[in-house]
Amino acid sequence: MDIFNGLLLGFSTATTLSNFAYCFAGVLLGTAVGVLPGLGPIATISMLLPFTFGLPVDTALIMLAGIFYGSQYGGSTTAILMNLPGEASSVVTTLDGHQMAKQGKAGRALAAAAIGSFFAGTVGTLFIVIAAPLLASLALTFGPAEYFSLIMLGLITSMVLTSGSLLTAFGMALFGIVLGMIGTDINTGAARYTFGSPYLLDGLDFVVVATGIFGLGDVLMNLENERSRVVGVAPVSSLFPTAEDWRRMSAPILRGTGIGVLLGVLPGAGVLLASFSAYALEKKISKHPEQFGKGAIEGVAAPEAANNAAAQTCFIPMLTLGLPGTATMALMIGALVVQGVQPGPEILSQQPALFWGLVVSMWLGNLMLLFLNLPLVGMWAKLISVPYHFLFPTICVFMAIGVYSINNSVFDVYMMALFGVLGYFFKRMGAEPAPLILAMILGPMAEEYLRRTLLISHGDASVFFTSPLSLGTLVVAALLLLSIVSPRFRKVREEGLQEAD
Amino acid sequence: MNRREFIVLGGTAAVLASRGIALADSWPSKPVVVISAYPPGGTSDIIARLVADALTAKYGQQFVIENHAGAAGALAGGRLARAAPDGYTIMISGSAPIAANKVVQKNLAYDPQVDFTPISIVAESPALLSASASAPAKSVQELIAYARANPGKLNIGNPGAGTKGHIAAAIIGQMAGVQINHIPYKGSPPLLADLLGGHIHFALDAPSNYLPHIRDAKIRGLAVTSAKRIPELPEVQTVAEQGLNGYEQTLWFGAVGPKGMPKEIVSKIHTAIKEWSDTPAAQKKFASLGLTPVVNTPGEMAGSIEREIRSIEPLVKAGLVEPT
Incomplete structure (x- = not known):
């Protein structure tokens, strides 16, 4: 199917009444959870996953995707108006966004974020249209050795690019791999790390772990400052950027989009890294780096464009290789598998309506978000003033229901509580949980591919270096690791990531 | 009481x-x-x-x-x-x-x-023995000859240890007296993907996933494990027809x-x-x-x-x- 026919099919799929309605529901919900601290897209999608089982597969995926990229828009609203990142990837937006708001330019900052996001979203979906079929046709050249190397790259990327100490990130990733090992061995059926408990024979459901760490953990963390919390919402004046704003933000939006598009495809990098990198780049090449952190519109437009571009393009490896680059993408795979669709190179030929429908719905969703977020910004600002003593119990109840309904297991609810406490502990310690979750998902995959590679090669490990694709991937991973050792890069990394803290 | x-x-x-x-x-x-x-x-x-x-x-x-x-x-x-x-x-x-x-x-x-x-x-x-386009054998006889010439080098993929694909391949090895390395996969789709990409050369599995690709000549059907040929692949011989008399697996x-x-x-x-x-x-x-x-x-x-x-x-x- 060529691109034109594909897009036609996509439009006819995405504009059916129910798909359109669920897309709207998804982006609306996404904006809401993006605005609300303590509830991010991972926890929300985890909770809603069981509810999508009864929907057709395209509708389910369109809605879940809408929540994910919708939260990228919503996150910037609170970041700008209240200096509160509603969502992890909008942390950098607070730096200049809130400064602009303090200077009475809140509306222009919001507009810069929304316009940047919309432009990036459009380019991101276009990039999927072109790159996904290309990658799918290449996918067959990926054997077990190449998959293993790619997964290693993803794990190393997620460690190197997390904020905080590298050693902590490494420890978190290792802990994640161990958590992923729990359960029945995939090749032999042997029980591992189950401590004799039948509940652990199936392994830990990562939805349970993610809901605990990201959902409950965030709620616990936010309770700390509940009494001292001052809800100060900056007033929103004109939403129209001036000619000067346009001139200053056009190039950053373009560069941010480029960074986001590329980093989104890289497994392990994700939206967070995209916004950090875009911010760091703008600061580096700006003629007025001293304005950054004091309300530079470039520092709002570029990272917002980058995180939204990445939010679209991270679907590419998930759909075409079946490789989840982020925890959210692993949830999407879960949603597809439940419906009998195995993500992989065949998805384009076997599920064309699903693929093209999703792509077109993403563009439509971005358009809806532009209108949802700019004119209605006041409404979202009100949402944040909902007292936590109403909000948090509600969130906890929904998390418990969501986790329980995956396996109808009370044990899972206890596990979520346990990981909630652990998630709170991690946040207090400054240990970023992203590598843990990703390692928990990718660790068992890495093991499966490693064992298969060595079985096929009769125990000869040199295959990882004789395949050019695998070798190239491993070299990139090794360079990333080495760069940490280099004091110069280390300084850049620390600067770049510290700004976000 | x-x-x-x-x-x-x-x-x-x-x-x-x-x-x-x-x-x-x-x-x-x-x-x-x-x-x-x-x-x-x-x-x-x-x-x-x-x-x-x-x-x-x-x-x-x-x-x-x-x-x-x-x-x-x-x-x-x-x-x-x-x-x-x-x-x-x-x-x-x-x-x-x-x-x-x-x-x-x-x-x-x-x-x-x-x-x-x-x-x-x-x-x-029945199960189907299929081969990648670049496989070193185009029939069961060639497969056995390859295994004899390269002891310990013949890999046959199956959708999981103990599945019928695994057992049926083991019986071929037993009847022909050759050593086969069984490579377990997590079901048919990943096995088929590796076969299409030529990362593994032989697969023994249920036929349905493989039929369209055999029709497109992307992979080759070597043999079916049933006593008679199957209507979907009339040109593909049975294992028994290719010299392993009495072989039948369902x-x-x-x-x-x-x-x-x-x-x-x-x-x-x-x-x-x-x-x-x-x-x-x-x-x-x-x-x-x-x-x-x-x-x-x-x-x-x-x-x-x-x-x-x-x-x-x-x-x-x-x-x-x-x-x-």
Whole structure:
């Protein structure tokens, strides 16, 4: 199917009444959870996953995707108006966004974020249209050795690019791999790390772990400052950027989009890294780096464009290789598998309506978000003033229901509580949980591919270096690791990531 | 025990028994989980989904598929064995987790002959030996010759240790007297992907996923394991035709529940499967997948399980299928 026919099919799929309605529901919900601290897209999608089982597969995926990229828009609203990142990837937006708001330019900052996001979203979906079929046709050249190397790259990327100490990130990733090992061995059926408990024979459901760490953990963390919390919402004046704003933000939006598009495809990098990198780049090449952190519109437009571009393009490896680059993408795979669709190179030929429908719905969703977020910004600002003593119990109840309904297991609810406490502990310690979750998902995959590679090669490990694709991937991973050792890069990394803290 | 206690106990038993009957009468009063032992898209999973759809249509309750792929279905089997026998969890799968795993896997967490209630076999199919475009052999004879010339180098992929693909390949090795390395995958789709990419050269698996690619000449069909050739691939010879006289292996797919499932519910599911598989629509669907519908009684299915296990035991004893 060529691109034109594909897009036609996509439009006819995405504009059916129910798909359109669920897309709207998804982006609306996404904006809401993006605005609300303590509830991010991972926890929300985890909770809603069981509810999508009864929907057709395209509708389910369109809605879940809408929540994910919708939260990228919503996150910037609170970041700008209240200096509160509603969502992890909008942390950098607070730096200049809130400064602009303090200077009475809140509306222009919001507009810069929304316009940047919309432009990036459009380019991101276009990039999927072109790159996904290309990658799918290449996918067959990926054997077990190449998959293993790619997964290693993803794990190393997620460690190197997390904020905080590298050693902590490494420890978190290792802990994640161990958590992923729990359960029945995939090749032999042997029980591992189950401590004799039948509940652990199936392994830990990562939805349970993610809901605990990201959902409950965030709620616990936010309770700390509940009494001292001052809800100060900056007033929103004109939403129209001036000619000067346009001139200053056009190039950053373009560069941010480029960074986001590329980093989104890289497994392990994700939206967070995209916004950090875009911010760091703008600061580096700006003629007025001293304005950054004091309300530079470039520092709002570029990272917002980058995180939204990445939010679209991270679907590419998930759909075409079946490789989840982020925890959210692993949830999407879960949603597809439940419906009998195995993500992989065949998805384009076997599920064309699903693929093209999703792509077109993403563009439509971005358009809806532009209108949802700019004119209605006041409404979202009100949402944040909902007292936590109403909000948090509600969130906890929904998390418990969501986790329980995956396996109808009370044990899972206890596990979520346990990981909630652990998630709170991690946040207090400054240990970023992203590598843990990703390692928990990718660790068992890495093991499966490693064992298969060595079985096929009769125990000869040199295959990882004789395949050019695998070798190239491993070299990139090794360079990333080495760069940490280099004091110069280390300084850049620390600067770049510290700004976000 | 005094008289009062006796009466109370008897009454409790009566209540429990009547609850069991009431349970069966109102079944299904809520969604039923159908465990699929392999990832989506493989033959076993397609059959599970077809049956789940048919049961949903008949009873007006959702029969929801849950995929638990891995360890040749042992993960799914373990999950079923731990489920409550109330008729709200059943499993539909190829024979590995229902039979072969008992002797092929040392660490199996359950005994399929003790912990499961047979419901019915649903369909049968031959297995297909296929080869990548760049494979070093184009027939079973060439495959055997290659294995003789390169001892220990012949890899044949299967959808999981102990699956029929694994057993059928082991029997080829046994009859031809050559060594075969069995490479287990997590079901058919990843095995097919590696075969198409030429990362593995041979696969022995249920035919349905492979047929379209053989028609497109992206991979090659080397042999079918049945006694006769199959209508979907009339030009592909049987293994027996290519020199291994008497070779015949059949895959089957069936439905089971946990131990102690009420008889009434077993017979309700069994009847529904039978009615559905007699419809022309089901027959057509089966034919397009290279499957033959076979619905036997729960008692007959127990016999099939027993025969399957007995037929594999000698292979395990001879060291051709190593228990893992």
